Amino acid sequence: MVKQYQKHAKMLQALSHPVRLQILDILSRSPACVCDLVFQTRQRQAYISQHLMLLREAGMVRSTRLGVKNQYELAHPEEMTNLLNCLLEVQQPKPSDQGATKMSNTNNNAVWHGIPRDQIDWHPAIVAERCVGCGLCVTSCGRGVYAFDYEANKPAIVAPQMCMVGCTTCATICLQDAVEFPSRGYIRQVIRQNKLLTQSKNLLKENRQKYDVVARQAVNA
Numbered sequence: 113m114v115k116q117y118q119k120h121a122k123m124l125q126a127l128s129h130p131v132r133l134q135i136l137d138i139l140s141r142s143p144a145c146v147c148d149l150v151f152q153t154r155q156r157q158a159y160i161s162q163h164l165m166l167l168r169e170a171g172m173v174r175s176t177r178l179g180v181k182n183q184y185e186l187a188h189p190e191e192m193t194n195l196l197n198c199l200l201e202v203q204q205p206k207p208s209d210q211g212a213t214k215m216s217n218t219n220n221n222a223v224w225h226g227i228p229r230d231q232i233d234w235h236p237a238i239v240a241e242r243c244v245g246c247g248l249c250v251t252s253c254g255r256g257v258y259a260f261d262y263e264a265n266k267p268a269i270v271a272p273q274m275c276m277v278g279c280t281t282c283a284t285i286c287l288q289d290a291v292e293f294p295s296r297g298y299i300r301q302v303i304r305q306n307k308l309l310t311q312s313k314n315l316l317k318e319n320r321q322k323y324d325v326v327a328r329q330a331v332n333a
């Protein structure tokens with residue numbers, strides 16, 4: 113009799129850790145490889161792999177081999193997403209409360225193609241061991257994403273949501289390869305899930321005067 117509840121007990125045990133909940137929450141938005149999860153949770157790879165193994169054993173996550181990487185996704189997306197929504201809704205402050213606790217320069221009301229910016233996890237992360245403190249990322253970003261920690265001689269990310277979605281300029285110009293971003297796969301998933309190609313085609317149609325090459329050339333002549 114007790115046996116039939118063992119599977120459920122294992123699942124509840126798997127849910128009882130904040131990092132595993134965070135991993136499930138991330139996977140409920142899109143599949144991800146370990147490096148995406150490491151980036152988004154800011155945890156070590158070995159630590160994330162350990163939690164992923166537990167989630168797999170509990171039957172909550174499955175993985176698929178994609179080239180040299182494993183891609184992880186929820187084993188039962190609909191059920192898991194509903195369960196997470198119930199759990200996280202209870203735990204998290206309402207959107208109206210969140211604004212008050214955020215920093216004033218995080219652009220709280222920003223949207224990207226209609227998606228609230230705070231739902232898109234796109235911003236740089238600094239690999240401190242590789243960074244030599246030249247400050248080029250800080251002085252090149254025109255959006256105020258960075259400040260400089262003069263004590264530590266390292267850049268600091270102070271306004272992550274000001275980073276332009278899809279932009280990787282600071283990573284490109286860092287000679288030490290010390291700036292990292294989520295994978296291109298992550299942002300492409302956001303584009304697909306939100307049907308942004310259709311939206312873009314509609315915008316082109318509706319705003320011909322704004323985008324038309326002939327009209328633009330005439331303005332710039």
Ligand code: SF4
Pocket residue numbers: 238242243244245246247248249250266267285286287288289290291
């Ligand atoms: S450009 Fe690279 S090395 Fe220079 S401060 Fe930024 S992260 Fe560090």
Ligand code: SF4
Pocket residue numbers: 235236252253254255257258274275276279280281282283
């Ligand atoms: S990617 Fe572009 S917008 Fe984002 S922090 Fe780097 S330079 Fe700034």
